[in-house]
Amino acid sequence: MQPFHAPSRSAYTPSVQDDSTHVEKESQNGSEFASRLAREAADGVVRDYEEKRDRLDKAIEQSEYLVAGLKNFNRDQWPVRYPSLKPAEGSSSSGSARPTHRRTLTYADEPTKSVDVVIEHTPVSRQAVRRALTTVNSSTPASPSFPPVDASTNHSTASDDFSVLKLDLNLGATRHAKTLITHLEKSSISSLLDNRLSASLDHLSLLRKRIHDAQSRVLVTGDLNAGKSTLVNALLRRPEVMPTDQQPLTTRFVEVVSARENGDVEEIHVLDQGDKYEPSDKSTYTVQPIDKLEAIVSDEESDASSPPLRVFLRDHSEGLSNPSILHNGVVDISLIDAPGLNRDSIITTANFARQEEIDVVVFVVSAANHFTLSAKEFIWQAGHEKAHLFIVVNRFDQIKDKEKCRRIVLEQIKQLSPKTYEDAADLVHFVDSAKVALGINDEDGDEIDETFSYLEHSLRSFVLVNRAKSKLGPAQNYVTHLLADVELLASANVLVAKQEREAARNELSRVKPELETLNKSKDGLEENLVNEEERVTGEAASRSKQAIQRGLERISRGEMAAPAPHLELPPYPGLLGVWDYATEVKRVMLASLDFVVSLAESDARKLTTQGVDTIFDIGDKSLPLDVERSNRVFNPNAMFSTRIKPSRRNSGVAQVGLGLAKQPKLADVNLSDILDIQHHLFLARSTLPSQTPQSSDLVSFSPETSLGMASLAVGAFSLVGNKSGIRSLVENVVHVSELASNPSARKWIAPIIGVMAAGAVAYVIYELPRSIPRNVGRHLHATLSVTSGAEESDASLIPLPEAVSSRISGEVRKVMRIGAWDLRERFRKAVETRAEVVKSSEEADRKAGLALSQFEDVDKRIGAIREIMADLKV
Numbered sequence: 123m124q125p126f127h128a129p130s131r132s133a134y135t136p137s138v139q140d141d142s143t144h145v146e147k148e149s150q151n152g153s154e155f156a157s158r159l160a161r162e163a164a165d166g167v168v169r170d171y172e173e174k175r176d177r178l179d180k181a182i183e184q185s186e187y188l189v190a191g192l193k194n195f196n197r198d199q200w201p202v203r204y205p206s207l208k209p210a211e212g213s214s215s216s217g218s219a220r221p222t223h224r225r226t227l228t229y230a231d232e233p234t235k236s237v238d239v240v241i242e243h244t245p246v247s248r249q250a251v252r253r254a255l256t257t258v259n260s261s262t263p264a265s266p267s268f269p270p271v272d273a274s275t276n277h278s279t280a281s282d283d284f285s286v287l288k289l290d291l292n293l294g295a296t297r298h299a300k301t302l303i304t305h306l307e308k309s310s311i312s313s314l315l316d317n318r319l320s321a322s323l324d325h326l327s328l329l330r331k332r333i334h335d336a337q338s339r340v341l342v343t344g345d346l347n348a349g350k351s352t353l354v355n356a357l358l359r360r361p362e363v364m365p366t367d368q369q370p371l372t373t374r375f376v377e378v379v380s381a382r383e384n385g386d387v388e389e390i391h392v393l394d395q396g397d398k399y400e401p402s403d404k405s406t407y408t409v410q411p412i413d414k415l416e417a418i419v420s421d422e423e424s425d426a427s428s429p430p431l432r433v434f435l436r437d438h439s440e441g442l443s444n445p446s447i448l449h450n451g452v453v454d455i456s457l458i459d460a461p462g463l464n465r466d467s468i469i470t471t472a473n474f475a476r477q478e479e480i481d482v483v484v485f486v487v488s489a490a491n492h493f494t495l496s497a498k499e500f501i502w503q504a505g506h507e508k509a510h511l512f513i514v515v516n517r518f519d520q521i522k523d524k525e526k527c528r529r530i531v532l533e534q535i536k537q538l539s540p541k542t543y544e545d546a547a548d549l550v551h552f553v554d555s556a557k558v559a560l561g562i563n564d565e566d567g568d569e570i571d572e573t574f575s576y577l578e579h580s581l582r583s584f585v586l587v588n589r590a591k592s593k594l595g596p597a598q599n600y601v602t603h604l605l606a607d608v609e610l611l612a613s614a615n616v617l618v619a620k621q622e623r624e625a626a627r628n629e630l631s632r633v634k635p636e637l638e639t640l641n642k643s644k645d646g647l648e649e650n651l652v653n654e655e656e657r658v659t660g661e662a663a664s665r666s667k668q669a670i671q672r673g674l675e676r677i678s679r680g681e682m683a684a685p686a687p688h689l690e691l692p693p694y695p696g697l698l699g700v701w702d703y704a705t706e707v708k709r710v711m712l713a714s715l716d717f718v719v720s721l722a723e724s725d726a727r728k729l730t731t732q733g734v735d736t737i738f739d740i741g742d743k744s745l746p747l748d749v750e751r752s753n754r755v756f757n758p759n760a761m762f763s764t765r766i767k768p769s770r771r772n773s774g775v776a777q778v779g780l781g782l783a784k785q786p787k788l789a790d791v792n793l794s795d796i797l798d799i800q801h802h803l804f805l806a807r808s809t810l811p812s813q814t815p816q817s818s819d820l821v822s823f824s825p826e827t828s829l830g831m832a833s834l835a836v837g838a839f840s841l842v843g844n845k846s847g848i849r850s851l852v853e854n855v856v857h858v859s860e861l862a863s864n865p866s867a868r869k870w871i872a873p874i875i876g877v878m879a880a881g882a883v884a885y886v887i888y889e890l891p892r893s894i895p896r897n898v899g900r901h902l903h904a905t906l907s908v909t910s911g912a913e914e915s916d917a918s919l920i921p922l923p924e925a926v927s928s929r930i931s932g933e934v935r936k937v938m939r940i941g942a943w944d945l946r947e948r949f950r951k952a953v954e955t956r957a958e959v960v961k962s963s964e965e966a967d968r969k970a971g972l973a974l975s976q977f978e979d980v981d982k983r984i985g986a987i988r989e990i991m992a993d994l995k996v
Contacts, residue, residue: 171590174994175333178594181990185601186326188983193319200973201312204230205614210238231308255613285506287607289314329597337454338585344486345494346462349516354459359446360438364459375430379456384434388412391432447582463496482585482592484512489521493534501538507600509541512549519554551577605984612977623970626963636746637956647744651942658733663931666722670923673718678903680895682714689714694891704791708898712783719926726930727758730937737941749952752944761933
């Protein structure tokens with residue numbers, strides 16, 4: 123497209139040729155032909171512009187779907203990681219057709235973990251470069267050093283860094299954000315990225331409206347008191363519009379448009395409701411007369427937060443050879459005069475926000491100050507969208523060393539906006555502030571300075587003729603940067619997804635077989651624990667019962683239940699101390715039984731210790747190696763530390779445990795413990811023959827006589843026994859009464875009875891030292907065993923062997939169950955832990971696979987969008 127040249131003044135002066143009609147007709151025909159060619163060329167330009175606009179609109183629409191899908195994916199399914207690339211020690215060029223460079227990749231949520239990657243830049247169009255990341259193998263050879271890209275000074279071309287999607291964590295410059303971002307978590311990074319994607323979606327929507335808007339908005343901005351208002355007045359051909367002074371005057375945004383949009387009426391609209399402004403709705407603005415513009419703009423109480431102004435002006439440049447750019451007759455243009463950037467932070471932030479709404483940025487910089495920090499930040503921010511900026515270096519006439527100033531300024535522009543530097547001849551202008559004023563000379567027609575004339579011509583050409591570059595170029599540039607950022611984001615997250623999927627699958631291959639093995643061994647473990655519990659408990663119960671039974675049998679023979687070093691039967695104190703002797707014998711025998719019980723408990727402790735060790739062995743064989751073993755220490759001495767508490771059913775013997783000698787019911791002595799006549803008569807009766815032979819001729823006893831006398835003696839001795847002795851005595855008395863009728867029997871009854879009674883008494887007294895232990899032992903055996911020989915028994919009493927066996931087996935079972943419960947809990951936790959790991963690993967594998975699919979689709983969609991924009995060439 124040829125650059126626009128302003129028509130000369132003679133172009134508007136009619137040619138007078140009255141000497142020949144033929145020449146006049148030929149001239150008329152030539153003019154019509156030229157007009158037709160101009161119209162055709164103009165129509166071609168319009169069609170080309172509209173075609174590019176429609177293709178760009180489609181690319182923006184596809185980009186909106188792409189960013190929205192990525193935003194939803196980041197929010198709902200997989201937190202997208204934010205990468206950071208730094209030059210590696212061996213950053214290099216491969217020497218191939220597609221250069222590759224080594225970088226160190228870190229993520230904002232894990233700044234301490236890094237991986238070496240290769241970033242590959244592949245040109246896909248004149249303006250787009252595809253960026254792909256691959257991990258560096260340890261065998262990758264080192265290559266010559268490659269100078270890294272300085273992202274801090276060359277924002278718009280830093281291909282290894284983000285531009286549009288760069289996260290800003292503070293209110294200042296975004297390039298300082300890396301010092302803060304390392305302290306955030308993954309969820310926080312994901313949330314910040316979600317906000318950034320939302321802002322990009324809003325900006326894409328704004329871009330679609332802007333490229334379809336017929337009006338072009340030109341923002342005139344720059345540092346404080348740089349001459350912005352003077353430039354606007356010169357462009358409008360009206361020096362009295364915007365107030366100018368050596369002190370800064372403009373305190374709010376002022377948008378100047380043609381009065382044709384307002385019925386050719388000059389006035390000021392104060393946009394009280396901002397974005398809700400509608401010219402047809404007078405409630406959205408306040409009307410002020412045009413002569414109050416200077417007072418409103420320079421009001422000391424107003425600031426950047428004050429409502430912006432919309433000023434409608436009529437064309438006052440009809441008599442000039444170059445009309446104002448505002449009233450060009452081709453495209454509706456609005457000029458926006460902005461407050462100075464470095465006035466305060468609010469104004470600077472407002473300028474940053476406002477530049478997103480305009481098409482062309484005219485940046486005014488003071489030749490004396492060059493580019494300040496706020497100016498650099500603004501140009502870098504605007505560079506995300508606008509590759510070409512129109513820069514006016516004002517007050518150049520005040521500089522002594524102009525070449526040095528020109529060189530320094532151009533070098534700064536080269537770093538800040540490379541595309542602008544490439545077209546510096548048309549986009550960068552050094553003007554004199556004293557001559558940027560409108561001076562009209564009616565005679566020679568030199569209305570303005572030559573340098574300003576060229577500036578205006580270049581701006582007109584950039585805004586009007588090269589409208590595709592000024593109107594569509596920013597949108598294309600923003601989409602290009604956005605696609606590059608999304609591609610870098612997707613490429614870095616592909617590496618993350620692959621690593622997470624590989625880690626998840628490795629974890630599954632390790633844990634899943636262990637989980638299957640544990641599930642298979644669960645029944646066997648339970649069976650082994652139950653069997654070991656039953657074995658140890660049953661053995662302890664059997665051995666304790668047998669020990670108590672043996673002890674009771676020894677006691678029934680008048681011996682101690684078990685030899686004890688501290689126990690022995692007391693010596694016989696004589697007939698007068700027989701009662702105390704029986705009491706002491708009973709105490710010692712009961713103590714010996716206690717000793718047997720303690721021996722049974724000790725044996726149970728050993729069995730339990732072996733059983734607990736067996737449970738530990740089962741745990742070592744059943745539990746995986748990485749499961750922590752039980753830290754419980756079995757203390758056998760803690761067993762049987764309490765006695766059995768009395769219960770309503772288990773009274774008497776069931777209430778004993780250790781301390782049998784202290785049980786009053788057992789320790790009390792009665793007469794049968796000393797003289798167990800019933801036992802002796804039972805033995806005598808069991809030893810007497812059923813028939814007595816005739817052994818003497820002196821006295822002849824019939825069988826009835828002998829039996830009756832013996833029965834009488836037996837019944838007498840049995841009287842002190844139980845009821846059966848009384849019954850036996852009655853029966854014997856009957857037999858004796860029958861003998862009394864025999865004269866021979868009456869003769870021998872008295873002597874025989876006397877002899878037998880005296881012998882019985884002597885025998886009993888003589889046998890007391892030996893009979894008392896046996897009597898006590900027999901009674902204890904009968905009491906504690908509830909033997910089957912007893913005629914009556916109390917069903918509520920539990921024999922001592924069963925009671926002790928139940929007590930010991932219950933204690934052993936409790937200990938064994940505690941050990942088995944601990945093992946079961948560890949086994950259960952091992953199963954649950956591995957099941958959770960398997961579940962989380964499967965979920966991680968699924969999400970990583972979904973992320974890979976998503977990011978691969980993102981890469982394909984980016985390629986499709988780039989194909990749409992491949993031949994735009996705006």
